[in-house]
Amino acid sequence: MSAIFKIALRALRRNILRSFLTMLGIIVGIAAVIVGVSMGTGAKAEVDKRIASMGQNLLTVLSGNMSRGGVRGGFGMQPNLTVADYEAVRKEVAGITAVSPEARVGGAQIVSGNQNTPVQVSGVSAEYLTARSWPLRGGENFSETDVRNANKVCLIGSTTAKTLFGENVDPVGQIIRIKNAPFTIVGWLVAKGSGSFGQDQDDILLVPFTSVMKRLSGDTKFRSIFVQAESPDAIADVQQETSDFFNANNRIMTILIGFFAGISLVVGGIGIMNIMLVSVTERTREIGIRLAVGARGRDVLRQFLTEAVLLSALGGALGIGAGFWLAPLLTRFAGFPTLISNASVIMAFTVSAIIGIVFGFFPALKAARLDPIDALRYE
Structure with a gap:
C-alpha cells in the first residue's frame, strides 16, 4: 500500500x-x-450565553459582538439586533407580558437652560417600564403613538432631573435639548439606585426607539431586547422559545x-x-x-x-x-x-x-x- x-x-x-x-x-x-x-x-453558543436572566421575570437578549474601545473606552457592545428581531419576538414568543428593544445614543449632551450634562440616552418601546418593573414618580409614560410617530418626548431619571433642575423639582413638562433636538419631558422615573456593576441607573433619559433612529443617531440596530415573562414559572419556557427563535x-x-x-x-x-x-x-x-x-x-x-x-x-x-x-x-x-x-x-x-x-x-x-x-x- x-x-x-x-x-x-x-x-x-x-x-x-x-x-x-x-x-x-x-x-x-x-x-x-x-x-x-x-x-x-x-x-448558537452566543445566543444561549447572552439570553441571561435579569431579575425575577426578566430576560435580556444582548448583541453578541463585543468590541473594544470607542468613546467610552473599555468594553462595549456593537448593536446588531434589528426591528425585525424585536417584532418577531413580540409576536412569536408565547408567555410574555412586555417586550422592549434598547438603542443607545453615544456621547449625548443634554441641555436645559444654562445647565448641561452628559447622559445615557436609551431608545425604548412603550413597554420598557413594564418589562423593567420601573414605576413613574410623576407624569406618564410615552405611548405607542409616540413610538409610531417618533415623537420628541422623553422620560427622565431622578439623577438627571436633579442635575438639570435641582433637588425635588418636578421636571414634567420641561423642554430639554438632546443633540440640539428639543424633547418634552412627559414622565419622571422613580429612583432605582446603582446597577449590578455599580453604575447609576437613574442618570438616564428614555425616548421612543424610533426617535433615536430618525432624529438622534440614524442607527437602525439595537444593543439589547428586554423580555418579561408572565411569571417566574414561565421564564424557562420563554428563555427556550426566545433562544430557539434566534437559533x-x-x-x-x-x-x-x-x-x-x-x-x-x-x-x-x-x-x-x-x-x-x-x-x-x-x-x-x-x-x-x-x-x-x-x-x-x-x-x-x-x-x-x-x-x-x-x-x-x-x-x-x-x-x-x-x-x-x-x-x-x-x-x-x-x-x-x-x-x-x-x-x-x-x-x-x-x-x-x-x-x-x-x-x-x-x-x-x-x-x-x-x-x-x-x-x-x-x-
Missing part, C-alpha cells in the same frame, strides 16, 4: 500547478463548510452557506474526475506496461483511486486551513464569535475523502479495464 501511495504522490508532483487548480474547488467548498458550521455553532435564524444562514459549499464541492469533484480521465489518457502506455508485466486490474484501480483520494484529501486539508484562517476574520462581520469544533474538522476531511472516492472511481475503473495490447499500441 505504501508503494501505491508513493506512486500516487509522485504522479501529483509531476503536475503541481494542475493538481492545485484541480483542488481549488475542494479547497473553497471545505473552507465554506468549516466557516458555515463554525458560524452556526458560534451563533432558527442562524440555522437558515448556516444552511445557505452549506448549500453553496455543497455546489462548490460537487464542482470540485467533477474537476477531479476530469483531471483523472486526462491522466488515464496520458498514461495509457504506462498502464499497458504495468498490466503486461503482471499487474491486475484491481491494482490499477487501486492506484488511480488512491491518486483521486489523495488529491481530494489534500484539497480538504488546505480548505480546513483556509477555514481556520477565515472564521476569526468573519467574527467582526457576523456579530458573534465563530466556534470551530473537532467534529466539523473531522466531518470536512471525511467529506473531502469521500468526494475523491466517488468522483475518482469512474476514471480508475476505466484505467483498470484497459486492454494491455491496445494500451501498448497507444501513441
Whole structure:
C-alpha cells in the first residue's frame, strides 16, 4: 500500500500547478463548510450565553459582538439586533407580558437652560417600564403613538432631573435639548439606585426607539431586547422559545452557506474526475506496461483511486486551513464569535475523502479495464 501511495504522490508532483487548480474547488467548498458550521455553532453558543436572566421575570437578549474601545473606552457592545428581531419576538414568543428593544445614543449632551450634562440616552418601546418593573414618580409614560410617530418626548431619571433642575423639582413638562433636538419631558422615573456593576441607573433619559433612529443617531440596530415573562414559572419556557427563535435564524444562514459549499464541492469533484480521465489518457502506455508485466486490474484501480483520494484529501486539508484562517476574520462581520469544533474538522476531511472516492472511481475503473495490447499500441 505504501508503494501505491508513493506512486500516487509522485504522479501529483509531476503536475503541481494542475493538481492545485484541480483542488481549488475542494479547497473553497471545505473552507465554506468549516466557516458555515463554525458560524452556526458560534451563533448558537452566543445566543444561549447572552439570553441571561435579569431579575425575577426578566430576560435580556444582548448583541453578541463585543468590541473594544470607542468613546467610552473599555468594553462595549456593537448593536446588531434589528426591528425585525424585536417584532418577531413580540409576536412569536408565547408567555410574555412586555417586550422592549434598547438603542443607545453615544456621547449625548443634554441641555436645559444654562445647565448641561452628559447622559445615557436609551431608545425604548412603550413597554420598557413594564418589562423593567420601573414605576413613574410623576407624569406618564410615552405611548405607542409616540413610538409610531417618533415623537420628541422623553422620560427622565431622578439623577438627571436633579442635575438639570435641582433637588425635588418636578421636571414634567420641561423642554430639554438632546443633540440640539428639543424633547418634552412627559414622565419622571422613580429612583432605582446603582446597577449590578455599580453604575447609576437613574442618570438616564428614555425616548421612543424610533426617535433615536430618525432624529438622534440614524442607527437602525439595537444593543439589547428586554423580555418579561408572565411569571417566574414561565421564564424557562420563554428563555427556550426566545433562544430557539434566534437559533432558527442562524440555522437558515448556516444552511445557505452549506448549500453553496455543497455546489462548490460537487464542482470540485467533477474537476477531479476530469483531471483523472486526462491522466488515464496520458498514461495509457504506462498502464499497458504495468498490466503486461503482471499487474491486475484491481491494482490499477487501486492506484488511480488512491491518486483521486489523495488529491481530494489534500484539497480538504488546505480548505480546513483556509477555514481556520477565515472564521476569526468573519467574527467582526457576523456579530458573534465563530466556534470551530473537532467534529466539523473531522466531518470536512471525511467529506473531502469521500468526494475523491466517488468522483475518482469512474476514471480508475476505466484505467483498470484497459486492454494491455491496445494500451501498448497507444501513441
